[in-house]
Amino acid sequence: MQQGIQRVSTALGEFSLKWEGERLSRVGLPGQALEGPAVAGCAKLASLLQDYAKGGLVDPAAAKITLADENLRDFQRRVLLALRKVPRGKTLSYAELAERAGSPAAARAVGQVMRTNPWPLIVPCHRVLASGGKLGGFSSPRGTSLKVELLRIEGVVVQRAGAC
Numbered sequence: 804m805q806q807g808i809q810r811v812s813t814a815l816g817e818f819s820l821k822w823e824g825e826r827l828s829r830v831g832l833p834g835q836a837l838e839g840p841a842v843a844g845c846a847k848l849a850s851l852l853q854d855y856a857k858g859g860l861v862d863p864a865a866a867k868i869t870l871a872d873e874n875l876r877d878f879q880r881r882v883l884l885a886l887r888k889v890p891r892g893k894t895l896s897y898a899e900l901a902e903r904a905g906s907p908a909a910a911r912a913v914g915q916v917m918r919t920n921p922w923p924l925i926v927p928c929h930r931v932l933a934s935g936g937k938l939g940g941f942s943s944p945r946g947t948s949l950k951v952e953l954l955r956i957e958g959v960v961v962q963r964a965g966a967c
Contacts, residue, residue, distance in 0.1 A: 809844025834944030
């Protein structure tokens, strides 16, 4: 596989997958087109994303994809690896993820890792909620509305900010 961008049209919109050979280096969410030469990429991952977007009972986080993660700091790697183990339909708080990553006092730092997650859906940052089960943020051109939609696909109902 060459270096470049694989575009995947889904019911949620178009995803951009940036490949460095056999390794996935970045995922662009719908509205976040990545630039570069077109490549065929991984047909299995494309199919999985399409099935997921249609409400299929698949989990992109369970995909056997090698991530180009050599530039991550140790803390980032621990957080993202811990998050990748959170199954479809389950959520956790920033504080719970910090604890799972071995840094129980680092909930705010976990939030920064989520904000810069290069592989949304593959590393499912949409499954991380604020304390009390509130929605929290989501770094996407569609903002938290996409986060709500992804969670809904997984059968999770969340409390929007300001809701009682």
